[in-house]
Amino acid sequence: MSHTVVETKALEKHYQMGGQHLRALKDISIRIAQGDFVAVMGPSGSGKSTFMNMIGCLDAPSRGQILLQGEALTQLSAAALAKVRNKYIGFVFQQFNLLPRTSALDNVLLPLLYNNTPRDEARARAQACLQLVGLGDRLDHQPSQLSGGQQQRVAIARALVNDPALILADEPTGALDTETGLEVMQLLQQLHQQGKTIVLVTHESDIAAFASRQLLFKDGSLISDRSSIPHSASAELALLRQQRMKEVAV
Amino acid sequence: MNSLTLLQVAWVALRVNLLRSILTMLGIIIGVAAVIIMLALGAGARYDVDQQIKSLGGNVFVVFARGRFMGGAREASGSSQGLTEMDAQAIEQQIPEVNVAAPTLRASGQLIYGNLNWAPEIHGVDNKIYTAQSWELAEGRSFSDTELASAGRVAVIGQTVKRELFGAADALGQTVRVNKMPVTIIGVLKGKGQNTQGNDQDDLIFMPLDTVRKRIAGMTLSSPKAVRSIIVQVTDERDMAIVEQQLDSLLRQRLRISDNQSGFSIRNLAEMVETRSQTMQIFNGLLAAVASVSLLVGGIGIMNIMLVSVTERTREIGLRMAVGAEPRIILKQFLVEAVLLCAMGGLIGLTLAVAVSLGLEYFAGFTAIIQPQVVVMSLGFSCLIGVFFGYYPATKAARMQPIEALRFE
Numbered sequence: 001m002s003h004t005v006v007e008t009k010a011l012e013k014h015y016q017m018g019g020q021h022l023r024a025l026k027d028i029s030i031r032i033a034q035g036d037f038v039a040v041m042g043p044s045g046s047g048k049s050t051f052m053n054m055i056g057c058l059d060a061p062s063r064g065q066i067l068l069q070g071e072a073l074t075q076l077s078a079a080a081l082a083k084v085r086n087k088y089i090g091f092v093f094q095q096f097n098l099l100p101r102t103s104a105l106d107n108v109l110l111p112l113l114y115n116n117t118p119r120d121e122a123r124a125r126a127q128a129c130l131q132l133v134g135l136g137d138r139l140d141h142q143p144s145q146l147s148g149g150q151q152q153r154v155a156i157a158r159a160l161v162n163d164p165a166l167i168l169a170d171e172p173t174g175a176l177d178t179e180t181g182l183e184v185m186q187l188l189q190q191l192h193q194q195g196k197t198i199v200l201v202t203h204e205s206d207i208a209a210f211a212s213r214q215l216l217f218k219d220g221s222l223i224s225d226r227s228s229i230p231h232s233a234s235a236e237l238a239l240l241r242q243q244r245m246k247e248v249a250v
Numbered sequence: 251m252n253s254l255t256l257l258q259v260a261w262v263a264l265r266v267n268l269l270r271s272i273l274t275m276l277g278i279i280i281g282v283a284a285v286i287i288m289l290a291l292g293a294g295a296r297y298d299v300d301q302q303i304k305s306l307g308g309n310v311f312v313v314f315a316r317g318r319f320m321g322g323a324r325e326a327s328g329s330s331q332g333l334t335e336m337d338a339q340a341i342e343q344q345i346p347e348v349n350v351a352a353p354t355l356r357a358s359g360q361l362i363y364g365n366l367n368w369a370p371e372i373h374g375v376d377n378k379i380y381t382a383q384s385w386e387l388a389e390g391r392s393f394s395d396t397e398l399a400s401a402g403r404v405a406v407i408g409q410t411v412k413r414e415l416f417g418a419a420d421a422l423g424q425t426v427r428v429n430k431m432p433v434t435i436i437g438v439l440k441g442k443g444q445n446t447q448g449n450d451q452d453d454l455i456f457m458p459l460d461t462v463r464k465r466i467a468g469m470t471l472s473s474p475k476a477v478r479s480i481i482v483q484v485t486d487e488r489d490m491a492i493v494e495q496q497l498d499s500l501l502r503q504r505l506r507i508s509d510n511q512s513g514f515s516i517r518n519l520a521e522m523v524e525t526r527s528q529t530m531q532i533f534n535g536l537l538a539a540v541a542s543v544s545l546l547v548g549g550i551g552i553m554n555i556m557l558v559s560v561t562e563r564t565r566e567i568g569l570r571m572a573v574g575a576e577p578r579i580i581l582k583q584f585l586v587e588a589v590l591l592c593a594m595g596g597l598i599g600l601t602l603a604v605a606v607s608l609g610l611e612y613f614a615g616f617t618a619i620i621q622p623q624v625v626v627m628s629l630g631f632s633c634l635i636g637v638f639f640g641y642y643p644a645t646k647a648a649r650m651q652p653i654e655a656l657r658f659e
């Protein structure tokens with residue numbers, strides 16, 4: 001059995017809205033091992049993002065426990081949580097969340113600014129990550145000079161730069177068209193093959209099929225957890241491109 | 251995150267919103283410039299006054315007889331005596347702190363040379379006047395003992411008188427008429443120029459005391475050795491207070507004036523000038539206060555913009571927190587931004603102040619002195635404003651919850 005990256009025990013998240021009490025997460029106990037590629041699925045409002053934010057240390061649980069790399073996260077100060085995020089977690093957001101008017105390189109090395117990586121080393125690592133996501137020739141481009149797919153790849157490079165134990169992607173293809181979405185999934189699969197642990201939130205089953213394990217949420221509860229043989233994003237991409245070519249030819 | 255990186259991050263954030271940054275700085279720029287200019291003008295005025303005091307001698311008293319001596323018969327009938335040359339002698343001999351006591355007389359009259367005429371101040375003096383009022387001779391000589399004792403018809407003239415009557419020609423040995431009496435020029439004084447009130451100090455002529463007393467028409471005196479005033483120079487400026495007391499008691503005794511009468515007045519020229527300059531100082535203080543208010547308003551402007559900036563960049567803050575920025579680093583980042591904004595505003599304001607001060611000196615004839623401590627102080631103060639008014643917006647940024655900040659629309 002491989003090493004556990006993150007584990008939740010009877011995790012609950014409650015929101016108090018006006019007089020209403022909302023249980024956004026109900027008794028979630030789960031273990032994600034090193035090398036897992038997990039897709040979190042479920043209808044809108046089922047608690048996918050809430051779950052993701054919990055294990056990403058962006059939000060504190062109402063009850064229950066989270067262990068990240070064996071370390072309990074409850075009772076940590078905001079500063080300590082920031083350190084944990086910096087060290088263990090790489091985020092990819094639906095809306096990319098890049099700093100505007102800032103070069104791709106500077107965007108990618110942002111996490112390294114906060115752990116005092118020497119400047120030269122930080123630049124070298126950021127550059128290597130941009131090369132890995134296929135943007136080695138776009139180092140000085142600002143987000144406004146990049147396509148959506150390229151921006152998301154910059155964001156993925158940023159998530160990779162500190163070599164985190166866990167990559168969390170909340171609907172990374174949500175703002176992209178099918179083809180660029182497939183390109184991003186191809187990249188994530190590639191990273192998975194290299195041994196990265198990835199948790200991906202999506203409500204599209206096509207996208208979830210690229211992961212090796214699917215969690216299904218409904219009304220804050222985990223209702224199914226199954227493993228599957230992942231589809232290949234590269235193959236689908238090739239297929240899609242073939243179809244495109246035919247359409248153009250006809 | 252080291253301080254250089256913090257500075258870089260702040261610089262980038264300010265540059266990204268260049269126009270807004272400049273507009274925000276404007277309040278600080280104007281405030282700092284106004285404060286520095288006001289203080290520079292104040293220091294300049296102070297300097298002018300000091301120069302004037304120096305030219306008058308900060309260590310000089312002038313003793314006037316009051317009501318006992320005047321140039322007319324009306325006042326000559328006073329029962330007690332006025333000041334005399336003997337009083338000057340007594341002051342010099344009996345008060346050890348006194349360096350010199352020079353008796354003087356004033357008269358008015360016309361100088362005529364050829365077809366030119368001129369009406370300078372006519373002073374009856376002896377040679378002590380050179381020490382007492384710091385005069386020097388440009389050419390010629392001072393009065394001889396014989397000329398002083400026998401009311402010699404000789405004169406030493408100031409630069410203005412020389413220029414008006416002789417132009418570039420030699421004045422020494424020439425004869426002018428003073429109220430019709432022929433007088434030979436034996437010396438020319440070095441120029442002192444204008445005093446700070448703009449009065450020409452060189453428009454005068456010196457003649458021996460007796461010459462003025464006896465030969466300038468219209469003088470009826472209470473005593474044969476009467477003088478109008480005595481200029482008393484004290485050796486050490488720190489002894490001014492002691493000398494003033496001693497002068498008072500000595501003169502009361504000599505003039506037989508009881509303690510509750512006043513027969514003379516003792517004036518310190520430096521004090522007179524200083525009193526006049528106080529009005530100016532109050533005015534300057536008022537302007538400096540107004541300038542400080544504008545600095546304050548500038549600071550509030552900074553706070554306002556920083557608050558807007560924090561709100562606008564909520565998602566950025568959320569992202570920075572998500573990738574590992576601790577709250578205290580977010581706090582620092584926004585503080586550094588505010589301080590950088592203010593410091594740059596201060597620098598630009600300083601530059602502006604230097605330019606305006608030079609302009610005022612060059613075109614309007616003001617004396618403006620920008621003291622180094624004022625520069626340091628105003629720059630330090632603008633940084634302080636940055637910290638003070640940047641602190642609240644920065645705490646607001648640092649207190650954000652990462653998840654809420656990321657979700658912010």
Ligand SMILES: Nc1ncnc2c1ncn2[C@@H]1O[C@H](COP(=O)(O)OP(=O)(O)OP(=O)(O)O)[C@@H](O)[C@H]1O
Nearest residue numbers: 015017024042043044045046047048049050051203
């Ligand atoms: N800050 C909050 N305050 C109150 N309720 C919240 C808050 N955040 C989330 N919720 C509620 O919790 C529930 C789960 O929300 P969550 O964002 O996790 O859904 P989701 O599965 O990610 O949905 P989607 O697919 O639309 O992104 C929802 O009912 C939502 O209204």
Ligand SMILES: [Mg+2]
Nearest residue numbers: 048049050170
């Ligand atoms: Mg969601």
